[in-house]
Amino acid sequence: MFKSYQKLVDDEADGDEKQSLAEQICAALSAHASVEEEIFYPAAREVLGDDADLVDEADVEHGSAKDLIAQIQAASPEDDHYDAKVKVLGEYIDHHVKEEEGEMFPRVAKSDLDLDSLGEEMAARKDELLAELSGA
């Protein structure tokens, strides 16, 4: 979605199109972040022991991303720095995903956490949140 957004910027697409994609990005990330914060991070924190500082870092990164998401949701594409905010959000997420996938997930995978049942719980909660966000 971030790549598609950049393409809209490069093609000088109109504001409505950019705003609708930016809102989809914000909704998808908000649901994903909430599910991690509610379910995955607490479970990871318990099994990571000394590596739980990875979860602290992830919490802070979620905080920065959520700040930027709130700024984007409160702005419109005509406002200064709108495209830059979406771009920097993508950069934050890139960094965050690299660390989760490269550092946190491998350590959690080595623990005895039941990832299948955790995954099911997360998927169900995410569906619920996305339904709420879309006003269903």
Ligand SMILES: [Fe+2]
């Ligand atoms: Fe995360």
Ligand SMILES: [Fe+2]
């Ligand atoms: Fe980081």
